[in-house]
Amino acid sequence: MRLKISLLKEPKHQELVSCVGWTTAEELYSCSDDHQIVKWNLLTGETSQIVKLPDDIYPIDLHWFPKSLGVKKQTQAEIFVLTSSDGKFHLISKLGRVEKSVEAHCGAVLAGRWNYEGTALVTVGEDGQIKIWSKTGMLRSTLAHQGTPVYSVAWGPDSEKVLYTAGKQLIIKPLQPNAKILQWKAHDGIILKVDWNSVNDLILSAGEDCKYKVWDSYGRPLYSSQPHEHPITSVAWAPDGELFAVGSFHTLRLCDKTGWSYALEKPNTGSIFNIAWSIDGTQIAGACGNGHVVFAHVVEQRWEWKNFQVTLTKRRTMQVRNVLNDAVDLLEFRDRVIKASLNYAHLVVSTSLQCYVFSTKNWNTPLIFDLKEGTVSLILQAERHFLLVDGGGIYLYSYEGRFLSSPKFPGMRTDILNAQTVSLSNDTIAIKDKADEKIIFLFEASTGKPMGDGKFLSHKNEVLEIALDQKGLTNDRKIAFIDKNRDLYITSVKRFGKEEQIIKLGTMVHTLAWSDTCNILCGLQDTRFTVWYYPNTVYVDRDILPKTLYERDASEFSKNPHIVSFVGNQVTIRRADGSLVHISISPYPAILHEYVSSSKWEDAVRLCRFVKEQTMWACLAAMAVANRDMTTAEIAYAAIGEIDKVQYINSIKNLPSKESKMAHILMFSGNIQEAETVLLQAGLVYQAIQININLYNWERALELAVKYKTHVDTVLAYRQKFLETFGKQETNKRYLQYAEGLQIDWEKIKAKIEMEITKERERSSGSQPTKSTGLKH
Numbered sequence: 001m002r003l004k005i006s007l008l009k010e011p012k013h014q015e016l017v018s019c020v021g022w023t024t025a026e027e028l029y030s031c032s033d034d035h036q037i038v039k040w041n042l043l044t045g046e047t048s049q050i051v052k053l054p055d056d057i058y059p060i061d062l063h064w065f066p067k068s069l070g071v072k073k074q075t076q077a078e079i080f081v082l083t084s085s086d087g088k089f090h091l092i093s094k095l096g097r098v099e100k101s102v103e104a105h106c107g108a109v110l111a112g113r114w115n116y117e118g119t120a121l122v123t124v125g126e127d128g129q130i131k132i133w134s135k136t137g138m139l140r141s142t143l144a145h146q147g148t149p150v151y152s153v154a155w156g157p158d159s160e161k162v163l164y165t166a167g168k169q170l171i172i173k174p175l176q177p178n179a180k181i182l183q184w185k186a187h188d189g190i191i192l193k194v195d196w197n198s199v200n201d202l203i204l205s206a207g208e209d210c211k212y213k214v215w216d217s218y219g220r221p222l223y224s225s226q227p228h229e230h231p232i233t234s235v236a237w238a239p240d241g242e243l244f245a246v247g248s249f250h251t252l253r254l255c256d257k258t259g260w261s262y263a264l265e266k267p268n269t270g271s272i273f274n275i276a277w278s279i280d281g282t283q284i285a286g287a288c289g290n291g292h293v294v295f296a297h298v299v300e301q302r303w304e305w306k307n308f309q310v311t312l313t314k315r316r317t318m319q320v321r322n323v324l325n326d327a328v329d330l331l332e333f334r335d336r337v338i339k340a341s342l343n344y345a346h347l348v349v350s351t352s353l354q355c356y357v358f359s360t361k362n363w364n365t366p367l368i369f370d371l372k373e374g375t376v377s378l379i380l381q382a383e384r385h386f387l388l389v390d391g392g393g394i395y396l397y398s399y400e401g402r403f404l405s406s407p408k409f410p411g412m413r414t415d416i417l418n419a420q421t422v423s424l425s426n427d428t429i430a431i432k433d434k435a436d437e438k439i440i441f442l443f444e445a446s447t448g449k450p451m452g453d454g455k456f457l458s459h460k461n462e463v464l465e466i467a468l469d470q471k472g473l474t475n476d477r478k479i480a481f482i483d484k485n486r487d488l489y490i491t492s493v494k495r496f497g498k499e500e501q502i503i504k505l506g507t508m509v510h511t512l513a514w515s516d517t518c519n520i521l522c523g524l525q526d527t528r529f530t531v532w533y534y535p536n537t538v539y540v541d542r543d544i545l546p547k548t549l550y551e552r553d554a555s556e557f558s559k560n561p562h563i564v565s566f567v568g569n570q571v572t573i574r575r576a577d578g579s580l581v582h583i584s585i586s587p588y589p590a591i592l593h594e595y596v597s598s599s600k601w602e603d604a605v606r607l608c609r610f611v612k613e614q615t616m617w618a619c620l621a622a623m624a625v626a627n628r629d630m631t632t633a634e635i636a637y638a639a640i641g642e643i644d645k646v647q648y649i650n651s652i653k654n655l656p657s658k659e660s661k662m663a664h665i666l667m668f669s670g671n672i673q674e675a676e677t678v679l680l681q682a683g684l685v686y687q688a689i690q691i692n693i694n695l696y697n698w699e700r701a702l703e704l705a706v707k708y709k710t711h712v713d714t715v716l717a718y719r720q721k722f723l724e725t726f727g728k729q730e731t732n733k734r735y736l737q738y739a740e741g742l743q744i745d746w747e748k749i750k751a752k753i754e755m756e757i758t759k760e761r762e763r764s765s766g767s768q769p770t771k772s773t774g775l776k777h
Contacts, residue, residue, distance in 0.1 A: 001254065001262040001263060001298060001299075001300050001301050001302070002254070002262065002263035002265075002298075002299060002300050003252060003254050003263050003265050003284070003296040003297065003298060003299075004296065004297040004299045005252070005265050005267050005294060005295070005296050006294075006295045006296070006297075007267055007268070007269070007292055007294050007295070008292065008293075011288075011290060011291030011292045011293075012030075012038055012047050012291070012292075012293070013030070013032035013033075013034050013036060013038065013291040013292075013293075014032070014034040014291060015032050015033035015034040015291060016032065016033050016270070016273065016287075016288070016289045016290070016291060017030050017031070017032045017273070017274075017287035017288055017289075017291060017292065017293055018031055018032060018033060018058075018059050018060055018061070018273055018274065018287055019031050019059060019060065019061050019062040019082075019273070019274045019287055020062070020274055020275075020276045020285045020286070020287045020293060021062045021063060021064045021080060021276050022064070022276055022277075022278045022279055022285065023064060023094065024279065025278045025279050025280045025282070025283075025352060025375070026041065026042045026043045027039065027040065027041055027042070028040040028042070028276070028285050028293070029050065029062065029064075029080070030285075030287060030293045031059035031062055031082060031287075032059070032291065033058050033059075034291075035052055035053040035054070035055060035057060035058070035059075036049055036051075036052055036053070037049070037050045037051050037052075037053065037059075037082075037092070037096060038050065040285075040293065042295070050095070050096035051092070051096030051097075051098075053084075056086055057084045057085070057086055057088075057090075058084055058085040058086075058108075059082050059083070059084050060083050060084060060085060060108055060109065060110055060111070061082070061083045061109075061110065061111045061112050061274070062080055062081070062082050062083075062274075063080060063081050063112055063113050063114055064079075064080045064114075065078065065079045065080060065081070065114055065118055066114055066115075066116060066117070066118045067391070078093065078094050079091055079092065079093050079094065079099065080092055080094075081112045081114065081121060082112075083104075083108075083109035083110065083111060083112040083123060084108070084109060085108040085109075086108075087103060087104060087105050087106060087107060087108065087109060087125070088101050088102060088103055088104060088109065089101075089102055089104050089109050089112050089121075089123055089133075089137075090102075091137060100136075100137050102133070102137045104123050104125065104131060104133075105123065105124075105125030105126065105127045105129055105131070106125070106126070106127040107125055107126030107127050107149075108125060108126050109123050109124070109125045110124055110125055110126060110149060110150060110151050110152070111123070111124050111150070111151070111152050111153045112124075112153075113153055113154060113155060115155045115159035116155065116157070116159050116198060116415075117159055118135060119134075119135060119159075120132055120133065120134065120135070120140065120159070121133040121134075121135070121137075122143070122153050122155065122162055123153075124150035124151075124152070124153045124164055125149070125150065126149040127149075128145055128146040128147055128148055128149060128150060129142055129144070129145050129150075130142070130143040130144045130145075130150060130153065130162065130164055130173070131143065132162075132175070143162060143173055143175070144164070144171070144173055146166050148166055148167045150164050150165055150166065151165050151190070151191065151192050151193070152164065152165050152191070152192065152193045152194045153165075153194070154194050154195050154196040154203075155196065156172070156196060156217070157196070157197070157198035157199075157201055157416060157434075158434075160174060160175055160176075161173065161174045161175065162175070163194055163196050163203060164194070165190075165191040165192075165194060165205075166183075167190055167191070168185055168186065168187050168188065168189065168190060168191060168207070169183055169184065169185055169186065169191075170183070170184060170186040170191065170194065170203070170205060170215070170219070171183045172217070172219070182218070182219055183219075184219040186205050186207070186213060186215070187205065187207030187208070187209045187211065187213070188207070188209040188211075189207045189208030189209035189210070189231070190207060190208045191205050191206070191207045191208075192206055192207060192208060192231065192232065192233055192234075193205070193206040193232070193233065193234050193235050194206075194235075195235055195236050195237050195244070196217075196237075197237040197241040197244075197257075198241070198415065198416050199239075199240055199241035199415075199416050199417075199418050200241035200242075200257055200418065201216070201217045202214055202215065202216060202217070202222065202237075202241070202257060203215040203216070203217065204235040204236075204237060204244055205235070206231075206232035206233065206234065206235040206246065207231070207232060208231040209227065209231075210227040210228040210229065210230060210231055210232060210248075211224055211225050211226070211227055211228070211232065212225045212232045212235055212246050212255075213225065214257070214258070214259045222258070222259065222560070223258060223259025223260075223576075224259075225246075225259065228248050228251065229248075229249070230248050230249035230250075230251070230271070231248065231249075232246060232247070232248050233247055233248055233249075233271045233272060233273050234246070234247035234248075234272050234273060234274050234275045234286070234287075235247070235275070236275040236276060236277055236284075237277070238277050238281045239277060239279065239280075239281045239377065239415075240281050240377050240378070240418065241257060241418065242256070242257055242418075243255065243256060243257065243262070243281075243298070244257065245275045245277070245284050245286075245296075246275075247271075247272025247273070247274075247275050247286050248271065248272065249270065249271045249289075250266050250267065250268060250269060250270070251264070251265070251266060251272070252264075252265045252266075252267060252269070252272060252284070252286060252294065252296060253265070254284075254296075254298065256578060258560060258562070258574075258576055258578075259576070260576065260577050260578035261578075262578070265296065267294050268290070269286065269288035269289065269290060269292055269294050270288050270289025270290035270292075271288070271289040272286040272287065272288055272289075272294065273287045273288070273289060274286070274287035275287075279375055280338045280352065280375045281298075281338070281377075282297065282298055282315070282336060282337075282338055283295060283296060283297045283298065284296045284298075297315060299312055299313065299314065299315070300312060300313065301340070303340055303341065303342035303347070304342070304572075305342045305343055305345075305360075305565075305567065306567060306568070307322055307323050307324045308320060308321070308322055308323075308342065308347075308360055309321045309323060310340070310342050310347060312337055312340070315336040315337065316332065316333045316334070316335065316336055316337065316351075317330060317331065317332055317333070318330070318331040318333075318337065318340070318349070319331075320347075320363055329363040329364075331349075331356075331358070331363065331366075333349065333351050333356065334351065334353075334354070335351040335352040335353050335354065336351060336352055337349055337350075337351055338350050338351060338352060338375065338376055339376045339377070339378070339379050340379065341379035341380070341381055341386070343381040343516070343565075344381050344382065344383050344516065345359060345360045345361070346358065346359055346360065346381065346386070346399050347360070348379050348381065348386050349366075350371065350376035350379065350388065352375075353370060353371060354368050354369065354370055354371060355368070355369055355370075355371055355376075355388065355397075355401075356368050357386075357397075357399055357401060359399070367399070367400065367401045368401075369397075369401045371388075371390070372390070372392060372393075372395070373390045373391055373392045375390055375391055376388050376389065376390050377389050377390060377391070377414070377415065377417070378417055378418060378419065378422065380419065380422060380423070380424045381424070382424045382425050382426050382445075382470065383426055383470065383516075384398065384399070384426045385397060385398045385399065385404060385424075385426075385445065386399065386424075387422070387424050387429065389414050389417050389422065390414065391414060391415055392414070393406050393408070393412075393414060394406060394407055394408075394412075394414060394417070394422075394429075394431070396424075396429065396445055396448070404445065404446060404448075405443075405444075405445065405446060405447055405448030406448050407429055407431070407441075407443035407448040407449075408448070409431070409433070409441045411433075411434075411435045413434055416434055417431065420464065420465040420466070421434075421465075421466065422466075423466050423467050423468040423479070424445070424468065425445070425468040425469065425470050425477060426445065426470070426474075427444065427445050427446070427474040427477060428442060428443070428444065428445055428451065428468055428474075428477050428479075428493050429442070429443040429444075429445055429448075430442055430443075430457075430466050430468050430479055430493070431443070432463050432466055433456075437462035437463055438458055438459050438460065438461065438462055438463060439456050439457070439458050439459075439463075440456060440457040440458075440459070440463060440466055440479070440481065441456050441457075442456065442457060442479075442493055451493060451494065452493075452494050457479070457491065457493075457502075459481070459483060459489070459502060461483040461484045461485055461487075462483060462484040463481050463482070463483050463484075464481075464482045464483060464484060464486075465481060465482045465511070465512065466479060466480075466481040467479070467480050467481070467512055467513065467514055467521075468493070468514070469514045469519040469521070469535075470514055470515070470516055470517075470519070471517070471518050471519050471593075471597075472519055472597065474494070475494055476492075476536075477492070477493040477494065478490055478491065478492060478493065478519070478535065478536070479491060479492075479493050480505070480512055480514070480521055480535070482509050482510075482511075482512060485507075486507065486508050486509055486510065487504055487506070487507050487508075487509070488504070488505045488506040488507070488509040488512060488523060488525075489502050489503065489504055489505065490502075490503055490505050490521075490535050490538060491503065501539075503538045503539070503542075505521075505532060505535060505538065505545075506523065506525050506530060506532075507525070507526075508525055508526035509523045509524065509525050509530075510523075510524050510525075510526075510560070510561075510562075511523060511524050511561070511562050511563045512524075512563065513563040513565065513566040513571070514566065515566045515567075515568070515569075515590070516566065516567050516568070517567075517568055517590055518589075518590045518593035518594065518597075519534075519535065519536070519593065520532065520533055520534075520535075520566075520585075520589060520590065520593070521535050522563065522566055522571050522585070523563070524554055524557070524561055524562075524563065524573070525551075525554075526554075527553065527554055527555055528551050528552065528553065528554050529551070529552050529553075529554040529557070529571075529573075529583065530549055530550070530551050531549065531550040531551075531585055532545075532548065532549060533548050533549070533550060533589040533615055533619050534548050534589070534593075534619040534622050534623060536622065536623075536626060537618075537619070537622040539626070539669065540622045540625045540626045540669050541621070541622055541625060541645075541668070541669065542670070543642075544618045544621060544622060544640065544642070547614055547615060547618035547640060548615055548618045548619050548622060549615070550585060550586065550615060552583075556581070557573055557575050557581060558575050558576050558577065559576050560576045561573050561574065561575050561576060561581075562574045564580070568587075568590070569584055569585050569586065569587045569590055570582055570583070570584055570585075571583045571584075571585065586613075588607065588611050588613070588616060589615070589616065589619060591607060592604055592607060592608070592616060592619060592620060592623070593623075595607065596620075596623045596624075596627065599627070601624070601629050601631075601632045604620055604623075604632065605620070605632060605635055605636075608620050608636070608639065614639075614640055617636050617639040617640045618636070618640050620632065620636040621633055621636035621637050621640065621642070621645075624636055625665065625668060625669060626669075628662075628665055630649050630652060630653060630661075630665070633649055634646055634649045634650065637649065645668075648664075648668065649668075651664075652664045652665060652668070656757065656760045656761040656764050657682070657684070657760050657761070657763065657764035658764060659678055659679060659681075659682035659684055659687075660679070660684065660687055660760065662675075662678050663675040663676070663678045663679045663684075663687070663688075663691065664691075666678065667691060672691070672695065672697075675691060676688050676691065676692070676700075679691070680704075684760060685704065685708045685710055685711070686710065686711055686714075686753070686756040687756075687760070688704055689701050689704050689705055689711055689714070689715060692704065693714075693715065693718045696722070698715075698719055698722075698732070698735070699732075699734075701715045701718075702715050702716075702719075702734060702735065702738070706738070711752070712738055713742060713744065713745075713748075713749060714749050714752065714753065716735065716738060716739050716742060716744060717744045717746065717749050719735055720739075720744060
């Protein structure tokens with residue numbers, strides 16, 4: 001990825017340009033110390049003077065009023081705030097009319113910013129004050145006052161906090177009074193510029209110590225650049241939070257959100273005092289010290305999938321290369337390319353007006369449909385369909401271009417969604433809520449309606465990243481997510497009435513990805529790269545989960561690596577310095593998944609015998625129990641030396657009825673409640689009581705016996721025997737109540753039990769067994 005710079009031969013301004021701002025993706029306004037406001041039209045290349053300001057107004061900062069969110073957007077911004085050196089800020093219309101001038105600070109007003117909703121404006125000045133104003137320019141409050149000038153300010157993503165500079169310090173102050181203020185030393189020189197992105201919640205700062213830095217919203221350092229030759233005078237996030245731009249003397253740099261640099265350009269600009277990204281995130285404008293306005297296009301983005309590599313060579317041209325036969329195709333577009341995604345044998349490209357869907361089998365005839373709104377901020381793909389996110393909503397389309405659904409939920413803000421907070425599979429869409437970050441909304445892909453009984457998934461901590469598995473049946477769909485403590489959890493997506501378990505899979509997990517070909521999960525765990533070959537093991541037999549893992553040292557990926565993709569058996573990881581590392585994992589677990597999904601148990605056993613690896617046998621054991629194939633489970637457990645489980649499986653096989661077998665398989669997986677329900681539904685009350693006795697659930701055993709008026713003496717006898725073994729006295733009031741005046745006759749009890757077992761055997765051999773309920777994962 002690099003920047004394609006365009007700079008006019010002669011500057012349009014006579015003095016330094018102090019600020020720039022985009023109205024649409026093709027129109028920019030610039031302000032200069034020559035008191036002119038100039039409009040640039042990038043389609044025609046024309047520039048025109050909008051207004052000449054009075055000679056005593058020297059503009060410092062400009063910010064367009066945000067387009068309204070959620071409701072139908074305006075096509076372009078209509079009014080902007082301009083701060084100036086005379087202590088005022090001015091609200092100026094698109095046509096250049098000064099609607100209002102407000103006395104704001106003593107000395108220059110150094111920065112002014114609208115919040116994301118456009119309901120408030122913050123200004124900062126040389127007098128060290130931070131003031132909040134209403135949309136119409138009425139003073140609401142003075143947020144803070146300090147002894148040093150405040151050079152830059154930014155709103156937090158939820159418009160509830162303000163970040164500002166104080167010399168070498170950065171301060172985050174919430175708008176609520178008495179709320180905790182966060183302050184830290186960020187640079188060794190005065191901080192000149194800050195920016196805070198609403199999508200990734202990361203902070204950028206630039207200082208006179210010639211460095212730029214990336215921070216999280218708690219003030220923890222994520223990246224610090226090497227010192228440059230000159231002070232860094234400007235920084236700005238791209239709207240989607242994936243890139244940022246850095247400006248200095250004769251320097252423009254394009255960086256990834258993790259800090260490493262994609263491209264360095266040295267245009268003849270003087271210092272770049274202000275950088276603005278266009279609304280679609282495809283180009284940058286810089287306000288230059290020598291009167292120029294520099295424009296830079298982001299080109300040469302790359303997308304890779306299997307043997308295909310797609311490169312954006314120009315604004316409207318892509319090159320597709322098949323590395324197997326070196327065939328090259330050129331894709332031409334009518335408008336400029338904004339976003340693209342290559343996965344599942346399809347390339348989806350959104351331009352400013354249309355969406356193109358190419359199949360990797362045929363690059364010549366794309367499917368084209370018009371977009372409701374131009375600026376697509378995110379494209380996600382699954383095997384059967386893809387998702388587009390723009391300012392107006394979330395839209396699901398099939399690869400034939402048919403519109404499928406548009407999920408909605410209360411308080412939805414599509415401008416802050418990214419690949420970590422939205423996930424797509426063949427039948428499910430998962431979206432993390434921004435208002436309450438502990439909640440994940442789940443929608444059916446085909447209809448856009450909430451999943452199951454309409455309940456969302458709620459976790460005890462804030463969720464950072466979510467991912468849906470891609471294969472298997474809808475009923476078995478799982479979602480994995482990482483929470484604020486960096487713990488990895490897995491849970492079922494289908495939620496009907498009963499509360500699904502959220503089970504912890506690992507700790508200190510920084511990034512995760514599901515394979516696109518089978519349900520294998522990989523993640524970077526502290527200093528290890530871990531692959532969960534069969535994550536469902538946690539629902540079947542948690543004891544053998546460690547045996548189903550593959551781990552290797554991850555120190556070679558340096559600090560803060562990120563998993564880019566997991567295609568087939570190849571994982572691509574991006575290191576903190578921007579380099580890509582490819583890891584191949586064993587292909588055998590994927591083959592095993594394939595065999596099991598098509599019930600080829602003999603082939604699965606043969607494969608495990610051929611590979612001779614404990615992980616394979618452990619995966620097969622869990623898969624077999626999950627699919628109730630106890631013969632295969634017995635072989636697999638024997639191979640990993642779990643003798644106690646082999647014996648238990650043998651005892652299950654000898655049980656007389658189908659329901660009993662089913663109940664004991666459920667018990668094997670720890671689903672005791674379901675096991676009891678199966679037995680009671682089949683009318684096997686004694687067996688339901690017996691499993692509770694075996695598990696020492698004495699309260700429940702007695703409760704069932706009393707409820708069904710049977711085997712009360714059996715429960716009391718076993719309880720007495722249990723207490724005698726440990727030399728204890730009965731203290732439970734209910735047991736004392738029923739034991740009063742009851743003589744325990746073991747001969748009689750044994751005969752009763754024998755009769756129950758005979759009855760069950762006769763029932764199962766004589767008539768068709770009743771249908772048992774399925775095990776819910």
